[in-house]
Amino acid sequence: MMTSAPSAAPLAIAMGDPAGVGPEIIGKSWAVRSLRSLPPFAAIGDPAAIARVWSGPVEAIDTIDDAPAVFDRALPVLAVADAGPVTPGEPSIAGARAAFEALERSIALVRNADARALVTGPVSKAQLYGIGFNHPGQTEFVAERCGVAGDDAVMMLAGPSLRVVPITVHVPLAQVTSLLSVDLIVAKGRAAAAGLTRDFGIATPRLAFAGINPHAGEGGAIGREEIDLLAPAIARLRAEGIDATGPFAADTLFHARARTGYDVVLCCYHDQALVPIKTLHFDEGVNVTLGLPIVRTSPDHGTAFGIAGRDQAHPGAMIAAIAMAGQAADRRAAA
Numbered sequence: 001m002m003t004s005a006p007s008a009a010p011l012a013i014a015m016g017d018p019a020g021v022g023p024e025i026i027g028k029s030w031a032v033r034s035l036r037s038l039p040p041f042a043a044i045g046d047p048a049a050i051a052r053v054w055s056g057p058v059e060a061i062d063t064i065d066d067a068p069a070v071f072d073r074a075l076p077v078l079a080v081a082d083a084g085p086v087t088p089g090e091p092s093i094a095g096a097r098a099a100f101e102a103l104e105r106s107i108a109l110v111r112n113a114d115a116r117a118l119v120t121g122p123v124s125k126a127q128l129y130g131i132g133f134n135h136p137g138q139t140e141f142v143a144e145r146c147g148v149a150g151d152d153a154v155m156m157l158a159g160p161s162l163r164v165v166p167i168t169v170h171v172p173l174a175q176v177t178s179l180l181s182v183d184l185i186v187a188k189g190r191a192a193a194a195g196l197t198r199d200f201g202i203a204t205p206r207l208a209f210a211g212i213n214p215h216a217g218e219g220g221a222i223g224r225e226e227i228d229l230l231a232p233a234i235a236r237l238r239a240e241g242i243d244a245t246g247p248f249a250a251d252t253l254f255h256a257r258a259r260t261g262y263d264v265v266l267c268c269y270h271d272q273a274l275v276p277i278k279t280l281h282f283d284e285g286v287n288v289t290l291g292l293p294i295v296r297t298s299p300d301h302g303t304a305f306g307i308a309g310r311d312q313a314h315p316g317a318m319i320a321a322i323a324m325a326g327q328a329a330d331r332r333a334a335a
Contacts, residue, residue, distance in 0.1 A: 009116040010067040010076075011325055014106035015045025016121025017099045018083040019091045020303030021313035026121065027054030028315035029322055030075040036319055039326035041119070042067035042076040044109070045102040046083045050075065053088055053309050064114050080105045088309025096127035103138065107145045110294045116333070117295035117325035118142070121318075122303045136170045138298065139289050146292050151184055154191040154290040156264065157273060157300050158324065159281025162254065163264040164273035165192050165290075176269045177212070177225060185209075185233035185266070192264055193242045195290025198335070199328035200263075208253065208262035209234055209246030210272060216249045225268075254280075283316035286324050295328045297321040 016022030026043050027050050029036075042064050043050065050058050059074035061067055067076040083098035103123070109115040120138050135141040143153035156165045167188050168179050189207055196205035209230055210216075213223035220227050230247040237244040245262070252258060253265055254276040267273035277285050277300065285300030299317030307313055 008068060009114065010064060010071070011039060011041035011117045011119055011322060011329070012064060012106040012109045012115035013041050013043050013119040013322070014102045014121055015043050015049060015099070016102075017091055017124045017127065017303050018046050018049035018086045018095045019088055019308060020122050020124065020305055021308050022121030022303070023050040024053040024308070024311070024313045025299065025315040025318040026050065027056050027058075027075055028313070029318045030071075031056055032315070032319065033071070036323065038319065038322050039329075040068045040071040041322060042071075042078050042115075044078050044080055044106045045121075046081055046086070046098050047077040047079050049083060049086055049098075050077060052086070053311075064109055078105075089305045089307075091124050091127045091303070091305060093127065093130055096124065096131050096133075099123045100128060100131060100133065103141070104145075107142060107294075110296075111146065117297070117329040119318075119321050119325050120296065120298040122299065122301060124303050124305075139169075139287070139296075142289060142294075142296050143292060146294060148292055151187040152191055152291045154188055154195060156192065156195065156288045156290050157277040157285055158288055159277055159285045159320075161256075161259055162277055162280055163196075164277050165264055165266045166268075166270050166273040167266055168269050170270065173269060173271075180212070180225065180229050180268060182229055182233045182236070185229060186236050188266060189233065189237045189242060189244055190240070191291035192266060193237075193244075195288075196263055199288070199290065199295065199331060201331055202263055204243055205264065206262045207237070207242060207244040208248060208265045209244065210250040210253055210265055210267045211247035212268040212272075214249070214251075216247045230268075283314050284320045285317055286321045288324065288328075295325050295332065297325040297328075 057074035
């Protein structure tokens with residue numbers, strides 16, 4: 001059984017692919033630790049990957065318990081793998097192995113309460129698949145390692161003015177309607193409501209649901225998914241005491257006035273959720289996994305191999321992910 005990490009414990013940041021922008025944005029986040037009031041954290045991965053792309057102070061640590069004492073003077077790095085002669089912007093199998101080992105070690109640190117929250121750097125799924133990784137993404141892998149069923153873990157993307165949950169994630173658009181079900185929608189709604197209360201301190205979360213069809217189906221004239229799937233799921237959630245409304249036409253859900261009427265929008269497919277959050281909050285969007293026994297966040301962007309090693313990576317999303325993880329961990333510790 002997992003125990004809560006002490007409030008003095010640091011956050012564990014899995015470095016991600018060492019050839020991507022993860023090492024750079026972790027270093028840049030440490031550089032503004034005081035300005036942004038970031039909690040102590042340690043990077044888990046290959047120390048050389050950070051030194052290649054960032055000129056700030058790096059200090060190797062033997063255990064994550066050493067991180068708080070080091071944090072004020074240098075970025076603490078717990079080495080778990082030597083990725084070899086990694087070239088920024090050029091992913092490799094060795095780099096994928098280093099990223100995977102860092103992820104595994106970071107999850108274990110948080111599950112064992114040696115760290116109080118997990119932040120994951122961006123990885124290349126294509127490279128991970130080359131070493132036998134068989135999960136759609138890090139979210140599903142972390143959930144499995146925590147013993148949580150896929151439907152009970154929810155990927156939420158959060159920014160300063162918008163939170164969204166894609167009910168289906170990395171699947172072809174043509175398969176979305178066949179994958180949607182009343183039970184799946186209800187499961188995602190329950191997890192979203194519980195997660196917003198537990199990790200964001202929202203006592204009665206307001207859930208809005210986006211329709212899948214144009215104009216939310218126009219009463220069945222442009223599709224029946226709203227009638228056959230979304231409406232029954234919303235009714236079940238409301239019967240359970242959850243403030244769920246909709247389905248609404250997606251093209252009216254994301255303007256400024258509409259965003260004041262809910263705490264999260266549950267969307268039927270990936271781009272329906274990701275397009276508005278990345279349009280509004282590209283440099284500060286955070287991927288949060290709700291429904292886990294641990295806190296896990298991640299910057300809402302990829303490895304950006306095209307700019308890796310050029311000192312062009314913006315750390316905003318990593319900074320936001322670290323801050324959000326610390327705040328959620330504080331709320332859990334105080335509960």
